[in-house]
Amino acid sequence: MNQIHPIDVILHKRDGAALSDEEIQGFVRAIVERTGERQLVTDAQIAAFLMAVFLKGLDARELATLTAAMRFSGDTFDASSLKTFTIDKHSTGGVGDKTSLLIAPILAAAGIATPTSEEVPGICVPMISGRSLGHTGGTLDKLETIPGFNTQLGLAQLAEVLRRCGAALIGQTPRIVPADRTLYALRDHTGTVESPFLITASIMSKKLAESLNALVLDVKVGSGAFMPSYEQSRFLAELMVQTGERAGTRTVALLTNMEQPLGRFSGNWVEVWECVDIMKQVRHPMSADLIELSNLLSGSMLHLAGRAKTPEEGAGLADEILTSGAAYRAWLGIVEAQGGDLSVFEDPASHHRPQASTVIKASRPGYLASMDCKQVGWAVQRLGAGRAKPGDPVSAHAGIESHAKLGQRVEEGQALFTLFSEDESLLEEPRKMLLDTLVISEKPVNAPPLLREVVSAAGHESIS
């Protein structure tokens, strides 16, 4: 193997060249293998490389190679010994987006419902999730409001939970994709976060480290999405699908609207409560969009897993699994296997104990026309439910409840949002942030559709 000099890799990318596989692999290896004494590559060199990639981009092969080099930079999880169809879902992050809490049990129930056979293997969902950051919520923070629930399983424990339950919901371990840990920390403070190439390599290296047969991506568009325009979200979806397919993982991306918080609640325990209600057949009207999206994503996964002829048929199957109570039974099994206290699900509302709350009412009659969903997400964070920077603590009880959805008729004085916090002094700023962003129009407005487009290896399928 030839020695790769980081400076040469930087120079080549800076000058717009396509990097060789050896260069990319050597650069990532230098990142992972450096220690205090052996600075094979410095932070400054990594930063220069990231900025060069940000401004010059990567072609499909370079991106696939970078993703693979990162994927194999540490431990990987391989469920092939379980002889199941391994599948996962990943969302680019939203507000009130708690579909993982429904999808994992739906898929687990579908896998259990169809016994393993030669033609139709069981399903295995090794869902490795993240934490809240900035305006977006995090699955781990929500799960950790369940007393005893352990998200920090090792890979052997993960395999055991999957064998028993078909799905598991755990956090990143330090030994999975260590290259991303270094790269992400540097991207965060060198202005190189919003690169679709670097985002793809970061997300896909972690997902592909689960050795997936298939992956469904929920790429958000709209005011609450990470990417600033529809076109940039679609480009990101295309890069991720292409990178997944090149790695041999069937990959489909759904472009879905994030113009308002998804479902009834945004926060931590309140989101668990909302999902438990749904799985217990307590369907609150504000949860309709959450159930629809969860069924769409589950449907696409069930289709890819060979459980349905079409994604639409899969979505119908997902809804049946929800309404039959099978998903709730699978949920209880997963939570129990991960050490969680099931008693909190008996009366979840009673475990929501904010110290302070305030209600935002419509200032005039009309139709709820728009809001800046990212601003709503930041309001949730400021209430205490999220974190401004990694490592900050989060509140279990802070959050918001939505009482109206976009397009809906509202009367003057009607409650639009209730804000919850553990500290009364934290209510005022989020209250102002929400008041600033809510627009009520006199004329009726159309509610935005949830699913906008499907991106797959076969091409795009426009929905709206």
Place this chain on the structure above:
Amino acid sequence: MNQIHPIDVILHKRDGAALSDEEIQGFVRAIVERTGERQLVTDAQIAAFLMAVFLKGLDARELATLTAAMRFSGDTFDASSLKTFTIDKHSTGGVGDKTSLLIAPILAAAGIATPTSEEVPGICVPMISGRSLGHTGGTLDKLETIPGFNTQLGLAQLAEVLRRCGAALIGQTPRIVPADRTLYALRDHTGTVESPFLITASIMSKKLAESLNALVLDVKVGSGAFMPSYEQSRFLAELMVQTGERAGTRTVALLTNMEQPLGRFSGNWVEVWECVDIMKQVRHPMSADLIELSNLLSGSMLHLAGRAKTPEEGAGLADEILTSGAAYRAWLGIVEAQGGDLSVFEDPASHHRPQASTVIKASRPGYLASMDCKQVGWAVQRLGAGRAKPGDPVSAHAGIESHAKLGQRVEEGQALFTLFSEDESLLEEPRKMLLDTLVISEKPVNAPPLLREVVSAAGHESIS
């Protein structure tokens, strides 16, 4: 003053915006004011900024502001109390380029020759020079072969030598332009050296820190130049002239050919020897191009300093000062003032004491057609005269002597170069490097002209 966040400056430049003066000043201040505990800006952030500037460029105002912020990041030298016309010369670096050793005494002699008056002030040349690096030589390394010569003067000592002699030849102090020290070290290992914007800010901040009335730049073109093409050298010259003029310093750039080593010798003591010979009226035929370039640059400086109506008249005056012995007297004064032992100039050849030498001869008759002058510079470095990285020691006695110039008729077996080293084992590689790069053609070839173009605030004046 508003707080400038380095991350915002990076993001703006990354996205192609023109940075505000406050952003540029705040970023440079953060670089200089950071300490171990207060990392106002990290190396990684500086590297990301440098790569963004490399790829997005700077407009004329941004470049002037960056240069000024760097210039004033530490101590500056101000000779205004001497009531003289302060002028300097800077070269982008070459092989055998020893014009500083002739120009400083020529200008000093011209300043002394015309006594200070209201109309025509004296001349002051505070020449702050650098060291050999890579394929280029360094004035300080040459001067330090003179026993006792002290290049490490403080600014007060510098003023004293200037008051007595009209010129001084010293090294950078750590307190002059400290921002460049940090930026240059990072550029060197992050692939951001060859940016004309960053080169301009680096060179001009250091030159303008001498509070100059005027500056003449020798921007090299050709195979031994730092910039890879004529157009890039010209663009660099334009940026430097524009930046100097914006700072109120009359600035002129001469684009000059660096297709072969300048003069007779390339090395350290041998270059001092060659200049002493010239000033003592011992004009070796191989020194003709060196004398021509020295007179051209001195002429331009004398013109700017009001000593000549045109640069051409100034060049004539410079040659008179050389041939009259006035330059040599000024030289002895400067060396004495800086502590140097004048006795070595009595018989300079006797102080050239290499331990080993080898002669490269023409392999066939013809005309010396071309060489890769950068390769020749690297050969000089490998002989021991230069350094591959900052801090390496250099040999006083290593170097090469040119016995033929481009365009010259040579016979088979005629000596082309003599190589000198203090270690016989160091001769072989440079010998091969030179043999590889020398081209002898059957047909006559034209010698390249020395001066190609003059770039000034008034525009370009093409010479050839």
